[in-house]
Each structure stands twice: as C-alpha cells, then as structure tokens.
Amino acid sequence: MLVLAITFKSTAQERAVRFIDAEGQTLAEIPAHHQNDQVYLPVDAVKQVIDPRATHQYNHPRKRLTLKTKGRQIRLQMGRSAISIEPDGQTLTLATPPITIAQQPMLPVDFFRQLLPILNNVEVIYNPNLNKLQIRSKNTWTPGETDNLQNWTIIIDPGHGGSDDGCTSSTGIFEKNIVLALAQQLQKRIKQQGIQVHLTREKDTNKTHFERIQIAEQNRGQLFLSLHCNTSFSPHEKGIRIYLNNPKGRIRFPSPTQPALIGQQLKVLAQVNFLKQSQDFAHALQTELNFLTETPIKTINLPLIALSEAYMPAVVLELGYLSNVEDLEKLSNAEYTENVVQAITRALQRYISSINQQTAPTAPEE
C-alpha cells in the first residue's frame, strides 16, 4: 500500500499546465500539483502569466493570501472559494478554492481561468484533459461592425448518408451518423452567431456530390465545409485531418511501388480560384482544433474531385479515425464533440474576420 501511495504522489505532481496564445504558441509552462482531480499552481505563476510585477504576501497562521497586481488587491483565504478584489469592491467565487500543499498556498487553475479575463481583459479557454489554457485577445473574437455576419452563408456537408454508411467502426458505429450529428450541433451553434447555415443533408439520405454542390450554390454559400471520418488498416493511425482541394496536390498511395497521381491531370474547375481562401479557413481550423489535440493537426493538399465543382472556398474536415479506439471514444463523447463544435465556430469567426479585414468596408460580393 505504501509503495502505491508513493507512486501515486510522484506521478500526480508531474504534469505541467501549459499557457498558450491564440496561435497555439507556448507562453509559459508551469509545473502543477494535482490533487483530488484538481490542478493547482504555485502563487509565482501569477508573475509568469498575469503580471510580472505582481507581489504577494501570505499570512501562514491565518492562511490568507494577498496578491497585488495592476493597482488591485486580491484577497484569498485558503479553503474558501470567495475572493475579494479591491478597490473594485468586487467579489468572485472560484469554482475551486485555493489550498495549501506542503504549507504553501496554491492557486487552482480556475483562479487563472476566472481572473485573467478581469485583470488582463482577455478571453481564456481551458482544456482540462491536456492541461492547456489558451489566452486570447477579446477584441479578435467579437465580430467587428464590418463583419456583417448576416451576410455570411456557410454550407456544412455531412458526408455519406442513406445506403452509403461511410466508414464503420468495429463496434458498428457509422461515419454517416457521427458527421450528421456533429453537423446539426454545429449548425445550431453557428446560427447563434447570426451566420446563416445550410446542411447538404438534414437526414440519413443519399446525396450525390453534384446534389451537394447544387444545394451549396442555390443557397449562395460562401464556404463549404465537408465533414467526414477516417479509417485505416493501422489501428494506431489517429487524429483530425484537414484536406484542401488543391489541384497541385498529390495523391500518394501507401505502397511505394504505385505511382503518385498528379493532380493537374484531374478535372478541377472553378474551385481553384478559391484556393487562398480555402487555405485561410483550413489554417483557422488547424489553429483552433490544435487546442484539442496533443499533436498538431495536419493539413493535406489533394485534388479532391468531390469539392472541385464548388464555386466557393471549400475544406474537408476528417474528425478522426473510426479504426482507432481513442478517436472512437472521443467522437462518442458529448463533451468532446461540443469542444470540436466550439473550435470550428471560433475558426469560422477567425476566418470571417480575416476576410472582412481584407475586403472592408464593402460587404462580400454576391
């Protein structure tokens, strides 16, 4: 039993919390203590991520911590969730109270999640599974007046449907169902932003590529996002992939004896005119979705016949491998898919803002 307890203690303290910026660059990596499913950071972390000139005083007998930063005094009592901020006279309730570990005051990660927006006027997103906390400027993410979100129409294309199941997991889960559920969730979320959204299929129905593109064109879509899942012979292959329709991309076959198929030989029409914008959206997706993953997401350029007729920027997002146990588990987890939906929505905002900055002050052409 003793051995077990020691092992647990040493591994429990090892994982650091990584603070990253909006582009995914590491700002600080701070060794953390993990206790009772909560993550705690030393008080000095305040200097690293909130304010290098912050000072603090800790009253050991009373277990009271006073932090001075940016003209404010923040008072905390170990074991209590309520904190006071002077001179604002503001009180805040932390989701997790600060505690002492080895007689030192420790701040829960929630302290940073909740205080950073107030003290540094930023937006914070926390990924508890990967211990990543992203700090991003608030202004970037609220649509500006020139953004005219109502002018935007996004087409979401849940791949496959009807008799076409797409890939199937060994447990009998169909790609067509995963992508439709996520598309519907995404539609709801994006609509809340005031952006118009159309799905190429609302139900479990067959649709040809041509019909999908037709729906996109009829609804005057300005961006085509096709959702799929992957499968592989290797059970280890996993992760999200982003595919761009680039006629200059190459299809490589797994076997080195088979020649690569060069894209210029394929029929690629109007879509090529939107390559730059497709790349911008793919990059936005990559940046946002990287927050959810341990390893950076790959973007792959391919001549994609399915997208080649779409007269708008287009990207294929492969959400994960149904042949991989971890991916399958994630895609069956409502919290994970909600995080994916949020990341895609943020990518969309990022993309729209960048396009509008390029074309401002006039609205996108119709």
Ligand SMILES: [Zn+2]
């Ligand atoms: Zn597919």
